[in-house]
Amino acid sequence: MKRYLNVILCTTLLVGFPAAFGQPATGTMSFTVSMPQPSTHNFHVTFRCDGLKGEMQDFKMPAWMPGFYRIMDYEKNVSNFHAEDGAGHALPWEKVTRNTWRVVSGNAPAIILSYDVFGNTSFAANNYLSEQRAFIAPPGLYMYVAGQIQHTATVTIKLPADWKQIATGLDPVQGRPDTFFAPDFDVLYDCPILMGNQEVLQFEVQSKPHEVVIESVPASVDRQRMIADLKRTVEAATGLMGDVPYHHYTFLMIGTGNGGIEHTNSAACFFNGNSLGDENGYQRWLSYICHEYFHNFNVKRIRPVALGPFDYDTENLTNMLWVSEGLSVYYQDLVLVRAGLMTRDQYLEKMKTAITRFENASGHHYQSTTESSLYTWGTSGVGGDHNTTISYYDNGSMLGAMLDLKIRNESRNQKSLDDVMRALYRKYYLGKKRGFTDAEFRQECENAAGSPLTEVFAYVSTTQDVEYAK
């Protein structure tokens, strides 16, 4: 566990003056998470709310996790739900929707919920507890009070006796061991926690600490190389965007498994550590980690309007995953080329593979990339039927290349897709503090090109065949 001085100061300010951030002047919400018998795969959660007013309170559990566009129905893993007031009297409750528990609190000054959460699937969108490791997929563990997503919260972790490591993007609370602070539930839900006895590596970029928490990576894999390469990757990505937008960043590298989910100042990446033993596997790992890292800009900060603030109850539909995912694929490898970690030939080979996969599947005759994005919730994205659907990862990276080349051509190489990303970051994330619409994204691309991009955007919204030679 690490502590960061600048973050602690920031945390103290937030705790001291919550009203300045739109929170109720009184009231606290605190979670305690324990793992009394890891072999049962059950987390035990207590959620204490002080200062809630009202005869009844609705407690909800999100239906999905941002970054994984699929309804997860997390509430199905909850058992042994119990509610009481601060004096130990049980409070009546009933389930009023599949993910809402209504507690008759009668204006009790404190409400204390307790419940268990079962987690036996090792994946970035699932809670997992075993005798070796625990992983918190936050929307599936923490309930929220209906209408109070903006409330601050703390989480205290009670580790099993022989575990020593807690890794998360959450800020630690000064003077309270193993306790973390979230300024609101969006941040709480965006900060997974990995616990156990993992190995911790570190590096800094522009004085910002980056923690790399690894497990199941063979001792023969060179740690110094891993750190040096990740540092160059972060430097290339932040150099492109012109900012290091967080106080600290945590790579949660979990083995074994597949798939990662990006977060605002962390990423949960499951992979097979043995694969790093050969050069191709190492290269694939770097691309994958760079993809999840680049998402801290593209989707967590530069984002379509539909992807934040989130509705945690239901699907949040957007046409724009080809931008959020596809352009992250485009940049994952371009960033590595710029960092000197991938050759031009390796890069072109990967682009060729993506184009070939897209062209060889009949889905591109039936589905555009905007449709693929919109319908991903029903098909779990890339897992859809390739006869009738396409991958917005492959197609999105192709479109990223087409946009970049077209903008460079139209502007006589004075502008590129980098300028679009930076403009979106400055104008919408830093300036307007919101996502962009489809039209606003296109406008920024056309601003960079200095001309209409009718042809490229026709490829986005139709199944028209691409003229590759052109």
Ligand SMILES: [Zn+2]
């Ligand atoms: Zn992604």
